Amino acid sequence: xxxxxxxxxxxxxxxxxxxxxxxxxxxxxxxxxxxxxxxxxxxxxxxxxxxxxxxxxxxxxxxxxxxxxxxxxxxxxxxxxxxxxxxxxxxxxxxxxxxxxxxxxxxxxxxxxxxxxxxxxxxxxxxxxxxxxxxxxxxxxxxxxxxxxxxxxxxxxxxxxxxxxxxxxxxxxxxxxxxxxxxxxxxxxxxxxxxxxxxxxxxxxxxxxxxxxxxxxxxxxxxxxxxxxxxxxxxxxxxxxxxxxxxxxxxxxxxxxxxxxxxxxxxxxxxxxxxxxxx
Numbered sequence: 001x002x003x004x005x006x007x008x009x010x011x012x013x014x015x016x017x018x019x020x021x022x023x024x025x026x027x028x029x030x031x032x033x034x035x036x037x038x039x040x041x042x043x044x045x046x047x048x049x050x051x052x053x054x055x056x057x058x059x060x061x062x063x064x065x066x067x068x069x070x071x072x073x074x075x076x077x078x079x080x081x082x083x084x085x086x087x088x089x090x091x092x093x094x095x096x097x098x099x100x101x102x103x104x105x106x107x108x109x110x111x112x113x114x115x116x117x118x119x120x121x122x123x124x125x126x127x128x129x130x131x132x133x134x135x136x137x138x139x140x141x142x143x144x145x146x147x148x149x150x151x152x153x154x155x156x157x158x159x160x161x162x163x164x165x166x167x168x169x170x171x172x173x174x175x176x177x178x179x180x181x182x183x184x185x186x187x188x189x190x191x192x193x194x195x196x197x198x199x200x201x202x203x204x205x206x207x208x209x210x211x212x213x214x215x216x217x218x219x220x221x222x223x224x225x226x227x228x229x230x231x232x233x234x235x236x237x238x239x240x241x242x243x244x245x246x247x248x249x250x251x252x253x254x255x256x257x258x259x260x261x262x263x264x265x266x267x268x269x270x271x272x273x274x275x276x277x278x279x
Contacts, residue, residue, distance in 0.1 A: 005030040005068060005153055005184040006051060010060035013043070013050040019058055020046040022208040028186065030065070033179040035195040035215060036188045038205035038227060044188045045075065047205065048157050051186075064153060068184075069097070071151035073142055075158045081131050087141050088126040091116055094148030116144040121170060136167035143174055154178055156187040160194070172198055192219055206230035 004027035013021040021043035028034060036044045049055045050062050052072045064070060071094075091113050092105065105113075117123055120140040130138060139159060146154060156175070160168055176198070178185050189195050195202055195215055202215040206227040211218040 003030045004028065005032075005065055006186075007063045007065075008060070009063075011050065011057055011062050012059040013046050013055050014058050015046075015055075017058075020207065021050065021205065023060070024209050025060075026209075026212060028184060030184055031179075031182040032201055033175070033185045033199055034187070034201040034203060035199040036186055036203050036205065037190070037192060037195060037219070038210075042205045042227070043207050044205055045157050048072065048074075048155050048186070048188060051155060068153050069149070069151040070153045070155070071146045071149040072155045073146060073157060073159060076135065076138065076142075076161065079138075079142075081133075081138070083130070085130050086126065087117070087122060087128045087130060087133070088113060090130055090141050091144045091148055094145040097149065112148055113144075116147040117141075119147055120144045120174070135162035136164045139163050139171065140167060143171055147174075152183055154183055154185045156185070158188045158190065160189065160191065192224075195219065 006028040008024045008026050011021065011024040012019050020041075024047070036047060038044055046055065050057065051064065052070060092109070094116075095105065095109055095113075114123075114126075117125065120143050122137065122140050122144060125133075125137070125141070130141065133141065143159075159171060163171070172194075175185055175187065187199070189199070196219060199215045201213065202218040203212045204210045204218050204223055204227055208230065210227040210230065211220075211223040
């Protein structure tokens with residue numbers, strides 16, 4: 001696909017030989033805004049780590065278009081808040097791809113950092129130690145670091161956890177700003193109403209992709225039910241399953257192929273689980 005920013009080809013990702021994402025194929029269109037949704041343990045964070053190269057594929061591949069600048073924001077729980085750093089130091093880390101970790105910052109660099117802090121509502125917080133920030137203030141500072149990075153692909157893993165309503169509104173506005181600038185943005189989100197309101201596209205995961213496309217259609221009740229059944233039926237100790245070569249699982253949506261249904265093994269297991277619940 002000519003305008004793809006990320007391309008997945010039968011991608012399987014996991015830990016210690018146990019897959020967490022199975023058989024994902026499709027493309028993330030350049031300039032798109034996509035929410036990644038699913039239950040806890042459905043593979044959302046694993047997928048983000050696979051895109052940035054922190055996890056190597058167990059099978060298949062994930063490819064970011066060469067030359068694309070990437071910014072990645074992990075969950076706050078993965079950050080060390082006890083590190084002795086000031087807000088300005090944290091935000092300035094966004095400059096290291098241009099300057100290197102030991103590079104001298106120019107007057108223009110300091111201006112960029114200052115403007116980023118103003119954009120997230122943290123003007124005057126430059127000298128504050130990061131361990132004195134609230135959850136919302138820390139997330140604002142991390143968004144300022146992404147602003148400084150000036151990336152073309154932005155990956156955000158659960159950026160709305162443990163923040164107040166005002167911060168949520170401001171961060172959503174920044175994400176929409178990036179989308180308006182034709183940057184490609186993928187966001188792990190738990191609040192489905194938030195997705196329906198603010199995100200044009202969504203990928204619904206339950207270890208395997210359940211649906212991917214226009215957000216409201218992806219989050220249709222039948223897809224959410226299928227995702228819950230797949231998740232409940234999953235065997236934690238099973239090796240990754242083989243693809244079902246007898247079925248075509250892809251469809252074309254908005255000009256790019258998305259894998260719409262999970263593989264046959266999960267479907268059979270989900271059906272069995274559903275029947276047992278009824279019985």
